[in-house]
Amino acid sequence: EVQLVQSGAEVKKSGESLRISCKASGYTFISYWISWVRQMPGKGLEWLGKIDPNESYTDYSPSSQGHVTISADKSIATVYLQWSSLKASDTAIYYCARSGANSWHLDYWGQGSLVTVSS
């Protein structure tokens, strides 16, 4: 069974750093991309970027480029999303999601990680 299990809720202050995780199981980790998707309170979905875990090649949206970093550790089948300096506007639920093998739709999703940043 394919599973993406995300790390728990975080409460941080503006300017602090943070790394959240997404642990994959039930499939060949290096064969599928993992994306991060943001959902701000009461709002829609926003794609932040994706990583190919095999070679750690990444693509970012223009709005997230330079503000977040996506990385992967093949040895433990885990993908990370990290910030070096959080802003209050980073308050959101963050989902990781897997891209299908033959097409890049997001076929499996993690349960979401709530990040709350206070100013």
Added chain:
Amino acid sequence: EIVLTQSPGTLSLSPGERVSLSCWASQSVSSSYLAWYQQRPGQAPRLLIYGASRRATGIPDRFGGSGSGTDFTLIINRLEPEDFAVYFCQQYGSFPWTFGQGTKVEIK
């Protein structure tokens, strides 16, 4: 960047009704790389349709997708109580991947 616009913003319907949701793209979506997701309150999104018209595994056949180029549609026949949710379209044909703003289907 491809901008996706969904219409309408909210629909108020009764169980058993048929619903049609629209998604328009600002540029042609290559290879019909258009997906639809359902998000129930407090849950992660769930893939319904990919490739514009292909149902994902386990999705009931009352859900159907159609369209190509810049115009796409999600049809739900005979609304069930569990179908009242928010629906998002997404294009994954060119980076950055983008989502529509969502259509909420609520109980009338």
